[in-house]
Amino acid sequence: MKILEFARKEKMVTNNFPVVPYEVTDGFRGKPEYTYDLCIGCGSCVVACPSNALSLKKDEEKGVARWKVDYNRCIFCGRCDEVCPTRAISMSKEYVMCVLFDKEDLTVTGELKLKRCDTCDVYFTTERMSNYTYQKLVSAGWDMASIDEKMKHLNTCPDCRQEKAVAVNVNQMKKRGV
């Protein structure tokens, strides 16, 4: 009976949860929300993810890079949010994310078009990433006089760029007679 008296005095503490949504506090790390329009496919979130919940894979046949998040494996640490340069992935307050039967319902995939290298015709980066790099360099006070020469360099894959640099160096050395 003592408990009943106590219970009458106190207010009811139980959340009326499935009927009324539960309000989480500020800074709650819920589901990392993916905004496709902001993503440039740089892959820094994939590198930062400690549990490999994020993946970025090249699909040569379709010519797209496939960015995928698997909330099954996500540990909600927020590292992807920290490193994302465009805030395409950011922690939300969403906690309602249970699914029945199919694990694939907990995945989000974004397909980003790939770009070919000018020299060797191999896919090496996404189109958005290339445009983003160009726009960043222009807005950071790039010398627009020699733009064509520089664009050639920007549209070459890292392997070709390496070969090119080695060839230039070797030529210079030959001239000097080393």
Next chain:
Amino acid sequence: MGPLYTIPEDIQRENTLEKKLAHLDKIKRTFFVYRVDAGSCNGCDIEIFAVITPLWDPERLGFKLVASPRHADILVCTGSVTRDMRYPLIRAYEAMPDPKIVAAIGACGCSGGIFHDAYGNWGGIDSHIPVDLFVPGCPPHPATILQGLALALGIVDQKLKKTVYDNDEGKIPFDGTSILNNTLFERDLYVESKSLMGYIHGRVLFKKYCEAMKTAKRPEDASEIAELIKHLIAQEEDPRYAECLRVLHNTVYMNWIDSMMVMGEEGKNQYIIKGA
């Protein structure tokens, strides 16, 4: 290598989706929940105990924790399956009366989680026994667990669906606008505010500084910006933001202005904001 465990035929026959749904329809009593820890770090178990406290009270929805799998309708499994806990998990599964409903709680239960490539880990719950309900989170919030149990009962609807975006138009989320006509200034400001206050508060700090600068008529005018930031610091309620705004102004902004129009040490000292 074949599958680690094949479900006996009689269990398979009794556990079809139709039979489970029929069971849900005709059941007129409390759902008994049995919990198995298949090698978790105890985080998810603590959250399950949080769920059965009066704050969440799953018994008003009709869930009751029981001590034996022989009584259970729902098997709640936590943790990635370790070698030693695999057999007890399968025994608990086989001991349940048909039809069996299995819920995997936490990132580890759903897919192996952060331990997915560890040597002692044999994958998530679903690589051993068929799982009906996935509750992600590391650990899941009590509300998530309760919502999952309610979802298994059909009280609430499933929110998430598999999403694929494939209409790439090559547009980029960056227009190259800058306050000082050079985005390297924004970059320096952002890097410094992140290193001062971390990524969550650093973003707020960066936003505060930028918005104050945008109200200025001439952002290159150090005296105007110094007045604006002084005003902002005086208004700021949080002393951490006030101090960091001061540091940002004295280091990043003054260095940029100094490199744009050489002011010298004395000229710089005029516009430096001194701390309290």
